[in-house]
Amino acid sequence: MPASLSFPLPELERVARMALRQCGVAGAGIALHESDGTRLAAWAGARPVQQGALAGFCTDIALRDGITVAEDAQAHGFLAGVALAAPDGARLATLCLFDPAPRHFGEDERARLADLAALAVHALTGAAQLRAGGERRQRYLTQASHELRTPLASILGFSELLLKREFDAAGRQELLEIVHAQAGRMLKVLNGTFDLARLEAGGRAGLRIAATPLDGALVQAMGIVAPLGQNDRLRLELASDLAPAAADPARLAQALGIVLDNALRYSTPGTEVLVRTWAAPGPAIGIEIRDAGPGMTQEAGSRLFESFYRGPGALDTEGTGLGMAIFREIMDLHGARVELDTSPGAGTALTILLPALGGSHG
Numbered sequence: 001m002p003a004s005l006s007f008p009l010p011e012l013e014r015v016a017r018m019a020l021r022q023c024g025v026a027g028a029g030i031a032l033h034e035s036d037g038t039r040l041a042a043w044a045g046a047r048p049v050q051q052g053a054l055a056g057f058c059t060d061i062a063l064r065d066g067i068t069v070a071e072d073a074q075a076h077g078f079l080a081g082v083a084l085a086a087p088d089g090a091r092l093a094t095l096c097l098f099d100p101a102p103r104h105f106g107e108d109e110r111a112r113l114a115d116l117a118a119l120a121v122h123a124l125t126g127a128a129q130l131r132a133g134g135e136r137r138q139r140y141l142t143q144a145s146h147e148l149r150t151p152l153a154s155i156l157g158f159s160e161l162l163l164k165r166e167f168d169a170a171g172r173q174e175l176l177e178i179v180h181a182q183a184g185r186m187l188k189v190l191n192g193t194f195d196l197a198r199l200e201a202g203g204r205a206g207l208r209i210a211a212t213p214l215d216g217a218l219v220q221a222m223g224i225v226a227p228l229g230q231n232d233r234l235r236l237e238l239a240s241d242l243a244p245a246a247a248d249p250a251r252l253a254q255a256l257g258i259v260l261d262n263a264l265r266y267s268t269p270g271t272e273v274l275v276r277t278w279a280a281p282g283p284a285i286g287i288e289i290r291d292a293g294p295g296m297t298q299e300a301g302s303r304l305f306e307s308f309y310r311g312p313g314a315l316d317t318e319g320t321g322l323g324m325a326i327f328r329e330i331m332d333l334h335g336a337r338v339e340l341d342t343s344p345g346a347g348t349a350l351t352i353l354l355p356a357l358g359g360s361h362g
Contacts, residue, residue: 011123012042015116019097020044022112025078027098030120031058033091041093048077048098057081058094067113069105078103082117084124092124143308144193147320151182151189158182185320192322196307199329207251207333211244211357214277214285217252224257230264237276243356245285247334252354255330258323259289259350267293267347283356290349296342304340 012030019028029043040055048054061068061081069080081096095117158175161167167175199206215238222231245252263273271292280286296304300311305328308321331338335355342348 011126012120013044015095015120015123016042016044018119019095019113019116022116023080023097023109025080025097025099025103028096029098030084030093030095031055032093033059033062046098046100048100054079054096054098058096061096062091062094067110077101078105080105080109080113082113084117084121086121086125092121095120139307141193144189147189147308148186151185154182155179155186188320189322192320192326196322196326196329199326199333204333207248209246209248212247212249212252213244214238214242214287214354217245217247217249217256218275218277220249220253221256221260224253225260225264228261228264233264233271233273234260235272235274237274239278242277242279242285243283246355246357251330252334255327256287256289258327262323263289263291263293263348267291279356280353282353285354285356287352287354288349290347292347295344295346295348297344301340301342 016028016030019025025045027043027045027047029040032039032041057070057079058081062083064083067080067082070078078099078101079096081094083091084093084095085091095113097113158179162172162175162179218236218238222234225231260273260275267273273292274288274290276286276288276290278286296311303309304311305324307325309325310321328338331352331354337353339351339353340348341351
């Protein structure tokens with residue numbers, strides 16, 4: 001359990017009280033296993049005289065599967081507990097019971113303890129997700145504020161010039177165009193930041209999953225990049241009779257539009273951008289978007305999906321550094337697998353394996 005969850009959770013205290021009543025013991029609690037040791041995060045009822053024995057018991061069973069019971073331990077009476085594991089198998093804490101008198105712990109009590117453990121896991125994982133989401137949003141806001149400083153400084157500087165000095169019509173027009181462009185850049189940064197935060201906050205539940213024909217999503221994506229005036233560079237090799245994707249149509253089109261936009265902007269002018277689809281096992285739909293651009297180094301490729309990251313070759317091209325982070329979040333929420341194949345001078349290929357209707361959603 002990360003040390004950031006070092007505060008009492010009302011939900012855990014409620015589970016401890018329920019365990020006290022439903023299991024008929026003298027005391028019940030939940031111990032968190034943190035980097036600096038084991039700590040009782042919630043407790044209800046009496047505590048054992050030898051609390052070290054309780055802490056040791058909770059620590060010992062953290063890596064065990066199932067319920068562990070010491071019905072007649074001479075030093076501390078009755079102890080029982082179960083490890084609380086996250087869906088990925090990470091051991092978060094233990095739910096422990098105590099009674100000063102030896103006692104039998106039957107199948108009914110074991111079933112109640114297992115149910116209570118499930119409630120505690122739900123509370124712990126929910127708290128961890130809320131904390132992680134809050135930290136991500138704070139990071140986005142911090143990064144966004146940094147990205148907004150340059151355009152804001154330009155707007156303030158040039159608007160001050162317009163207020164304090166006289167310019168001819170051409171000079172005034174030039175400064176106004178700069179102010180307008182910088183304001184547009186600020187708006188893009190804000191819109192991208194809020195969109196990424198909405199995706200993370202809403203999760204998969206925020207998607208409107210439906211049977212989505214891939215051809216239709218690609219047509220919408222091509223409409224998104226049409227203002228670039230380069231759609232004639234797209235070479236389509238689309239499989240026929242593909243199963244529909246299990247996807248949010250608008251979000252899928254947005255994600256594909258982001259990749260097409262990047263491929264057209266950053267590849268060599270006049271070269272083709274290949275868009276290829278095929279039926280894949282799963283069932284899934286394979287999508288490849290390959291360009292003949294300069295490619296990326298291993299370091300740049302590893303950072304491609306970071307928010308606000310712009311590679312060295314992208315600094316002279318309009319953008320916010322948020323597009324590929326939004327793309328990756330949309331793909332993750334759809335349970336898609338994304339693979340990047342790139343190297344300097346060899347172009348870039350992005351492959352997506354998107355669950356088809358009836359397939360697995362990771």
